Amino acid sequence: MPPRTTGMAGADAQDDFLRARRRLALSRLRRRLRREPGDVDHILPFDEVVSALGRVQERDAGLRVIPLDAIVGTVDRLQGFDRHFRPTSPAVRARWERIATAMRRGEPMPPIDVYRVGDAYFVRDGHHRVSVARALGRVDIDAHVTDVVTRVGAGRDLLRADLPLKSHERVFFERVPLPREARERVRPSDPWDFGRLAENVEAWGWRWCQEHSRLMDRRELARRWYEEEYLPVVTLLRDAGMSTGRGGTEADAYLRVGADRYRLLRTHEWSEDVLARLRDAEAARLG
Template sequence: MFGGKMENRTLMSVLEAEEAYKKFLKSSRGIFGFNFKKKENLKSFSEIQKEENAYNSVNLGIKEVSLDKIVGSVEKYADFDKNFVPKNNVVKQRWINIYIGYTSDSMLPTVILYKIKDNYYVYDGNHRVSVAKFLNFATIEAQVEEFLPTKDTKDKVIYRENMIFEKETGLSDIFLLEPIKYKYLKEEIESYKNLLDKRKNENMNLKEVAKNWYINVFLPIKMMLSENEIIKNYEGNPDDVFLFF
């Protein structure tokens, strides 16, 4: 009796997954089910890596990554379009299995992403990302390896300094237009840490202090400046103004 119910439930899950797969494929087609435009592939990680000369990497650990920022793949970029809709039936069975896993709350492995600048590329988990896109997830948990551009244009130096600053402080919402300013800002946080260490008579974690500083020092001052005439005519990045104060 129970075996029959289990078989029926499994069959229903498979049928639901197959319908979801068909619906996802249909979503990439135009009016009347036809799309006369050539489907755009995902970006190839190796091509972007070569363009950016980004061969040195650092492990960022587990991150919640916006699905909108996943734009390519390391190996499967020809199997999906730019929205991770499958382009052929080779991936169908794997896609269906992943769909059943997601909708039955099964524990699926964390995807592995490679990052260059602000974009991510799937190393492992293309089907998981595809199904997550279909299910309208906003983010996905991922193990992230960041590859750093080494051609030293100013933009790339700023990007690299921003990445180092984020890794050391845990702060990801501060953007400065001069690379050296990240050093100055970190010194501000370290001074704040020394103050708190003395006040609490303990050696606090820098990332914990940075979060405290961001909420209680940086944001209030930034808000005050944004409401003041001082910043209204300033043409640069508002975050840079903080360092003048």
């Protein structure tokens, strides 16, 4: 809902700033009472995000109208605004109120300048304009957009605490360059398991090379592992009723049962007998 107006743009802009500051204080209090993570409201730093996700290239996307609630980060201004672009310091007040006064008077504003990474936007220029526009209840803003393509995608709900785990995901897909259609399927529920899965894939590839007396590059290895190992195994597990025994994803089941197979039976082979023995062992452990 847009804030009320008295018809005096300057005075209203002062009230807008104070109201935005009160909303920030109330939000912080609610999060403390709910014991939510401390970085939920932290603005995302662009350089750290693209480093974790793996920058591939960038391209000019031109002038766009973008949703304000998708702007969650900054290129070089970690102080002054939170993730929702509420002012965190009185130091931004003078410029903030000048822009708020101009917006209330209907004066045209130049487009902001942003990077887009996945579904998230990062401000290069225009932090105050974003903050004021959100405080005035607007839902979108004109922006000059530069798309940054990364090896791993990001949603607007990305948190700073997610970046180390996103880095693990990126390293996995560098070690195991799966086809794009396979990436969403091969996904452990715990991102820390990406490293264990990569070691599993590389060990499978080493055994394949030994058996066939030839080498293959990582792209061929990833494709062969997915088609010749992963898909048949998760199908076997699903048919045997072993893919959802503890919840999680099919990749979780693949890792869990594969580890049990070698630990209990000292084999890398899959067969009906192996599955039956593993199913009995898992039922005894759970029951």
